[in-house]
Amino acid sequence: MSAAAGPERGLRAVVGTALCVAATWASLLALGGLVEGSRWYTVACTAVLVVAASAALARAVSRTWWLPTLVGGLVAAVGLVLRYGSPPGRPQFLPDLDALARAWDVAREGVRVVNDSYVPMPDVRPGEMLVVLGAVGVVLLVDAAVLAVRVPALAGVALLALWVPAILLGFPAGALPLALTGLAYLALLAFGAAPQHARAGRARRAGAAAGAGAALVALALVAGPPLMSVPGWASMSLPRFGAGPVGPLELSSELDLRDSLGQRSSQVVLRYTVTGAEDDGTDDGEDGAVDLGSADDDDPVADARLVGPLRAFTLATFDGRSWERTETDDLAGWDPAGLLASDPALRGLPPDPAAGTLATVEVQVGALSEQRLPVTTFPRTLDAAEDWQYDAARDEVVSDDPTRDGERYAMVVQVPDLTADRLRDAAPGTPPQAELYTAVPPTTNAEDVARTAREVTAEATTPYEQALALQSWFRSATNFVYDTRVPPARSQDAVWDFLQTRRGYCVQFSTAMTIMARSLDIPARVAVGFLPGEADDEGGYVVTGRLAHAWPELYFEGLGWVRFEPTPASQTGPPPVWANPFTGATVPASVPDEVDRDQAAPVPSASSTAPVADGPSGPGEDVSWLVVALGTGVGLVLLAAAAGIGVLLARRARVQAYLTPERAWATLRRRLARRGITWSDATTARAAAVRLEDEIGRRSSDVTAADAARAALASLLAAVEAQRYAPQGAAAPQDVASTDADRRSGTAGTRGSDRTEELAGWVETIRLACTRPVSDRPRADAGPSAPPAGP
Structure with missing residues (x-):
């Protein structure tokens, strides 16, 4: 100090x-x-x-x-x-x-x-x-x-x-x-x-x-x-260690349902363009090119929404709390002109315009470090580097080396004419390793989860209607709230906890629908990837870390894995056309009141994410009342602090009047002036002190009080003269030694308080001796009374 x-x-x-x-x-x-x-x-x-x-x-x-x-x-x-x-x-x-x-x-x-x-x-x-x-x-x-x-x-x-x-x-x-x-x-x-x-x-x-x-x-x-x-100056610059990305994004293959939504990123992980058959088609298929056929006026517009999300990998093993990925060695190459699809009947065939809408997707990797290549969920051809291999059981493209910034690959996507009628007539299929996709973890609340699934789908008559009922139930704003913070665990079953608290983000929604679908004997898994990108000014689409997402996929005979979207529309937009009740699908009678009112809302600019990826632009929670309460509390605290400081300053005002010898002298002069004892500004402090000594002698009949007043006057005069004329306002001569000792011992603050009280005592002693009328103090050499010294 x-x-x-x-x-x-x-x-x-x-x-x-x-x-x-x-x-x-x-x-x-x-x-x-x-x-x-x-x-x-x-x-x-x-x-x-x-x-x-x-x-x-x-x-x-x-x-x-x-x-x-x-x-x-x-x-x-x-x-x-x-x-x-x-x-x-x-x-x-x-x-x-x-x-x-x-x-x-x-x-x-x-x-x-x-x-x-x-x-x-x-x-x-x-x-x-x-x-x-x-x-x-x-x-x-x-x-x-x-x-x-x-x-x-x-x-x-x-x-x-x-x-x-x-x-x-x-x-x-x-x-x-x-x-x-x-x-x-x-x-x-x-x-x-x-x-x-x-x-x-x-x-x-x-x-x-x-x-x-x-x-x-x-x-x-x-x-x-x-x-x-x-x-010389222009050639010097500060280091720019962080001029670029500070680390590439990597999707985690282990999702814990009890973790709150973590980091989010606005960095670009993918850029891609989507062109239709009329833009990119060839008529001969030479040199490995794929014949896209001719465009039909009734074909849907080829855009990011048509192609859908880009899936990186899927998860099948769930222990009641978290998902884990098991790797496989069953990898192989593929024909760049043949389709890669979850449906074995389509795998290896050339794209067929009669089987659906064809679109070309050209992708450039950005800040993404991923050993699974993001591809569309629909059947597609893939033209990528030779180090990528195909996992037919999971319909994934994997490699030992992760993606690199600037890496490019292209797909011809065959978007099937998937309708609610086709799905309604389809039975649950049997995917490879079916036991993985039908297993329900034996948790203490597994039967409670299954019973809830049966209650929600009580009026459904087909597996598709069951899936649609589950999706509509989850998307209803009256049933669930999208929240990036996960409430504390209540049991060993994370799905049951989610069904009780009704709050979570995409991992909770997708996991709950997957496990409930399995309890209804429908094979299901969780997929992780990126929602469709946002349009840029150059006609392409940009995918940032914010668009990382998780969703459930259910397996139907003859159709393969089909995507559903239980996460609320406020984070994902409308569900797929084949799973949208407003496009003609028949919803069971018990569900209409629970259908999400926001399904027809515009697609937001940011979406929900898995906890390992980067999340949405903000949680869909109502915290305005909390903000108001917090602001009110802060305001009250500040007002109370200001009032307390004001009271303390007011109480200390009288003491601060004597804070320095100069102030004490000015206070004494002001108080004596009320009794008619005055002196001009030209009068020195010593000359004023001589006059005050005369007043003390004239007015005091108590010798002890007069001596105390003269001693106080001498001390105050010495302190005033020291402050006025000594360098830097030094202390009065009689206090210099003790002040130096106090500073060395660290008690300067206490000494300052004692000094203020001492100055106040001197002023009060002098005032009492000088301000009483002379008539109140009879003297031996005076008559019965003496004229007063002042008014």
């Missing part, structure tokens, strides 16, 4: 706190190029304000330099646990061990988000927690440097910490955030340089500090560009 004085106090401390908050807010803008959106900035600024206000309130009631930082840290810790450790769907107002554990899990997830995401990082709760944690840490360090130890220059180190990630990764926030941070830091330096007590020249020094800061900023703005163009 500075030897000059204790921590800042009073109105000056309030101003310093405001400057610390402003500097931290400005420095947070440095992260604008690293994190998407603005919600994180709003939350972080609110947290900074609350923590700084808590530290300011503690500083107002305590003279200990370290206590405000400790209080601010405790408030920050409790706030982080309550915000990020509350159970999903309901607020929590008192922290407990469970909340602490959940907050710790969110923090760990945030670290994984930072490590696995691309720049800019998505604005998700785990990442937001780390940003808020860093922001409150910075404001506490800045507050301690400026107001506790009173070395404002150290605040620059803490503020720089928020700029280091942007500098190292090569994503600067721009000139305005840098200028605001610089101005805030200059204001902190000027605050520290401003004198605490001396009034003389205060306006001049404040103006000089402000002028110097403005001149420095102006000089940087004007001289910066010319200097950067000078030879």
Whole structure:
């Protein structure tokens, strides 16, 4: 701590706190190029304000330099646990061990988000927690440097910490955030340089500090560009370690239903184009080209929605909580002109325009590191590199080496004319390794799950109608809520927990429908891949990590694996045309009231995801009431803190009147003037003291009281003259030794309090001796009474 004085106090401390908050807010803008959106900035600024206000309130009631930082840290810790450790769907107002554990899990997830995401990082709760944690840490360090130890220059180190990630990764926030941070830091330096007590020249020094800061900023703005163009300067640059992606996306092959939705990414993982037969067809099929035939006016438009999602892999083994993938060695090459399909009857045949709509899909890999090639779920030909092999049992294309940025492959997709009527007449098929796709884990609630499946499909008469009833039941907004946070487990059966809480994201929806379909003897599996891309300005489609998704596939005789979509429409758009009740399919009588009202809604720009991939643009949860409650609570806390500080400042106003000898002398002069004892501004303190000694002699008949008043007057005079004429307002001569000793022993704050009380005692002693009328104190040499000294 500075030897000059204790921590800042009073109105000056309030101003310093405001400057610390402003500097931290400005420095947070440095992260604008690293994190998407603005919600994180709003939350972080609110947290900074609350923590700084808590530290300011503690500083107002305590003279200990370290206590405000400790209080601010405790408030920050409790706030982080309550915000990020509350159970999903309901607020929590008192922290407990469970909340602490959940907050710790969110923090760990945030670290994984930072490590696995691309720049800019998505604005998700785990990442937001780390940003808020860093922001409150910075404001506490800045507050301690400026107001506790009173070395404002150290605040620059803490503020720089928020700029280091942007500098190292090569994503600067721009000139305005840098200028605001610089101005805030200059204001902190000027605050520290401003004198605490001396009034003389205060306006001049404040103006000089402000002028110097403005001149420095102006000089940087004007001289910066010319200097950067000078030879030598232009060749120097900061490292750009993060100019590109900070890590490719990889889909996990193990999905845990009890994990909340994790990291999301806006980085492009795939780009592709879709062209119809009229655009790409050939008439001879020479040189390995595929004959697409001729286009029909009634054919659907060839676009990303027609081709559907791109599936990377499927999962069959489920233990009641998580999915696991089992690898196979049964891999082989394929004929690039023949179809690859889950239906063995179609495999190896050339694309047939009579069997469905043909479309050419050309794909370019982006930031994707995946050992399974994303391909359409429909039968397709595939022209890819030779190191890829085909897994016929799963209808997957795999390799020992992952995809590379810039890798290309092409498909001719045969989109079948799949209708509800064809599916309604189809029986459950028998896929290869059928035992894997009909197994139901023997959990304690397996029979409860099966009974629920039978109740939902009670009016269905065919396997397809059963599947459609399950899908409609899950998609109904009155039955389930899409939520990226998974509630705590209630049992050993994750599917049963989901059916009880009715909250989850695509992994929960797809898993529940898959297991319930198996309980109805329909082979089912979970597929993982990417939803159709978003159109770009060049006529193609872009797939980002946000579009990673999981969905169920059911196996029908003669049709192979057929996709269904139980995840709500708010995240996935309408279901496939063959599974959409509004396209002519007959829904069982018990289901119409449960059909999702949003199925005809436009396709959103972001979709739900598997926890290993990157998630949606935001959870579909109603938290507006929680935001209002939180904002109201924060406002009440701030109002209470302001009121408390105001009361404390008002109570201390009288004591602060004697804070320095100069103030004590001015208070004494003002109070004596009310009794007619005055002197002009030209009168020195010593001359005024001589007059006061005469008044004490005239008015006091108590020798002991008169001697005490003269001694107090002498001490006050010495202190005033020392402050006025000694260098830097040194202490009164009789107190110099003790003051130095106090500073060395670290009790300067306590000594300052004692000094204030001593000054107040001197003023009160002199006032009592000088302000009583002379008539109240009869003297031996006077008559019955003497004229009063004043009015």
